[in-house]
Amino acid sequence: MPLDYASLDALRTRHPAWRLLRSDHAPLIASFLQRVFVEPNLRVMPEAELAEALEDELFALRQQLGKDAFPKPAPEYLNDWAAPDKGWLRKFYRPGTDEAQFDLTPATEKAIAWLVTLSDRPFVGTESRLLTLFALLEQISAGTDADPARRLAELQKKRADLDAEIARVAAGDLPLLDDTAVKDRFQQFLQLARELLADFREVEHNFRQLDRRVREKIALWEGAKGALLDEILGERDAIGDSDQGRSFRAFWDFLMSSRRQEQLSEHLERALQLPAVAALKPDARTRRVHYDWLEAGEHTQRTVAALSQQLRRFLDDQAWLENRRIMDLLHGVESKALALRALEPAGTVMELAGMGADIELPMERPLCTPSFKPLLADLEVLAGADDIDTQALFDQVVVDRARLAAGIRLALRSRAQITLRELLAREPLQHGLAELVAYLQLGHGKGELTEGFSALVDESLQEPVQWQAADADGAAVTREAKLPRVIYLR
DSSP, rough: OOOOHHHHHHHHHHHHHHHHHHHHTTHHHHHHHHHIIITTTTTTHHHHHHHHHHHHHHHHHHHHHHHTOOOOOOOHHHHHHTTTTOOSSSEEEEOOOEEEEEOOOHHHHHHHHHHHHOOOOOOOHHHHHHHHHHHHHHHHHHHHHHHHHHHHHHHHHHHHHHHHHHHHTTTTOOOOOOOHHHHHHHHHHHHHHHHHHHHHHHHHHHHHHHHHHHHHHHOOOOSHHHHHHHHHHHHHHHHHSSSSHHHHHHHHHHHHHHHHHHHHOOOOOOHTSSSHHTTEEEEEEEGGGGHHHHHHHHHHHHHHHHHHHHHHHHHHHHHHHHHHHHHHHHHHHHHHHTTTTTTTOOOOOOOOOOOOOOOOOOOGOOOOOOOOOOOOOOOOOOOOOOOGGGGGGOOOOOOOHHHHHHHHOOOOOOOEEEEHHHHHSSSSSSSSHHHHHHHHHHHHHSSSSSOEEEEEEEEEEEEEEEEEEEEEEEEEEEEEEEEEEEEEOO
């Protein structure tokens, strides 16, 4: 977004975070909501508990600043902060309850996070952030490089570095991080962990806005169900397929792994036991920050589930209304028929075409006509005296395509692909050209014989294929055929 005068002026007047910072009660709002929602990572709080906590806060402030400091009661302040023109709290009612619930809005959490950055930090680390930036750029560069040679060179370099580090550790040379580096990295971890919790609230807010738009469209829709469902599911897919949606889905899949959770718990417990980290006096909730991520992600998943439930309720209501309309029409037809039962209609009610029976007598059917029987000449069969060589009947060439397919699958067990020329080098042709044609048919056909492999043809490269055969005199000769390169793939 460009930071020109018009944009900043619009943010100053419209954005809830900026309005909170301009409010006369900004210190009270920010400090109270930080203590109640952000620090314990609470997502939802009932109105009675929140009003009681705010009343205690107001009582303590009146003792310090005077009785007229905050004259209104706590529920009025909460409702004022949740008003549409403020937007600092979200007030809603859970299904089945009549007690109001409150939650922070993403704008309020952004304002509180910005206020936290204004305080002086005893230690400002830069090394960990530089290493993080370098690692991110390295992942981008490696993940978008389409040159296999460069990718292999980079992987081999990393393997060489790992081998060298393994050798140093085996020799007793253990490079350890000093206290400054540990503090730097742990502070970077805490900052990213807090930012991640804030991002969850914003993702949940986006799905909640979608749910609100769906409810509004359902309430005002007058067309067909299919058109509404196409529009709603299109918006749902647009959010799910967006960069934010895909990133959240990848994060959730990563975090739902039990192995990843155990690794996070183990690494976090080991880090908190370090003297340098203990000197920073981290919050007690840091030990279970990954469970806070799970809880926040679960709230987001429940919002998506509420959207699906709303669609299900809409379909059920529409089906009930349509069935009721059909039953009303049937009852109307029945009632009108009963009302007209005693009234004979005047005049011509219906005209029918002339009716008549089609009569077919048995004797009118045609008689049976016998079929024509051919006459065979009565000839005497004479035995022949010619000397015919029947060996040709036993010299037929039969190519076993099942054997050829099994040979291809056997060759592909140890490698991902193999060319036809390499395959014939391992198993030469036994039946010459007929067997070669069978190989080509296996590469381009479909069925049980070709299950487990496929074939590609590289027209740009010609390969010679040779086999041994016999000429008309029975002498051994070498045949050769040139054809494009055929590659069998697993």
